[in-house]
Amino acid sequence: MKALVINCTLKPSPDPSNTQALAEVVAQQLRTYSVDVEFLRAVDLDIRPGVVSEAVGPGDDWPGVHRRVLDADILIIASPTWLGRPSSVAQRVLERMDAMLSETDDEERPVAFNKVAGVVVTGNEDGAHHVISEISGALGDIGFTIPGQAWTYWHLGPGPGPDYLDDDRGHDWAASTGRAMACNLFHAARALTAMPLPAPPS
Template sequence: MRALVINCTLKPSPQDSNTHALASVVLDALRGHGVEVDEVRAVDFDIKPGVESDMGPGDQWPPILEKVLAARILVVASPTWLGRPSSVAQRVLERLDALIAQTDDDGVPIAYNRVAGVVVTGNEDGAHHVISEITGALGDIGYTIPGQAWTYWHLGPGPGADYLDDDRGHAWAHKTGRAMAANLVGVARALDARPLSAPPE
């Protein structure tokens, strides 16, 4: 089983990313369940605006989409800015929208029988809003969202320290991240055993 994290930080590599740091806890937990994991920092690529799988010359989304389709588990990791997902996260979700119209040879929507979760960081309030926006979009696309398929780290309202600069709340965020990983794997295995079929006409 494979998992992919799409890190939607605004910080290009090799800058430190708070979102990567917390997502790494989930990745390590997934490895502990025997899952092969990979991470893509979306801002490092020229992902063209649009809702198609390939937006033409210069679009660097298609190789990322190949990784998405090779993974049974997708984690979208985003910082919170102005109480909302990052602009990079929105761009990624818009590109994933193309999956809604795609099916396999049996007519099953391509995102069915895949699971997804969310990792959120930020030094301002809004984690639950970010989680709900991203999971809502992924559910529309066809992903199954297990119970408690998220973790986050925020210090509360107003500006403050970053995840990498403050140890407060780490124990809870890490525990929740490990639970998230277990729930993602459990539901992914259940779907492998009893996959969803094509919707009725």
């Protein structure tokens, strides 16, 4: 089984990413189930604005990301909170995934059917639940199955404050919730592998 984590931090590599650090907790738990986990840092790629899966111009990296999304059984979108909302990078990724609404497999099922998805959020301000709901709602619209409690987050309340990598407070809760998230994602994906959703009625 394969999982893809798209880290939507604003920080290019090799800058440390708080979002990456929390997503790694989820990935570690997935690996205990023998899941092959791949990370992509979207800001390192040239993902052009658009709502198509094909390249919108020379050098557009989205088609390669799209292939990785289709190859994965589990998709995790990891985003920081900025102004109480998902990062602009996360929004760009979701906009490109909008094209998947009209893509079907050989059995006429939406291509995201029988794949599961979850969300990781970090931020030193309020807004984590809003970010989770926005990203989960978009992924559900596209056709992903969102299991119960398929998310984890970390923040220290309203206003400015330290980053995840700078403060140990709240890590135990975020980590235990992340491990539960991984467990739910894996077992939901395994259930869908054993009994796939059929194509929806026309």
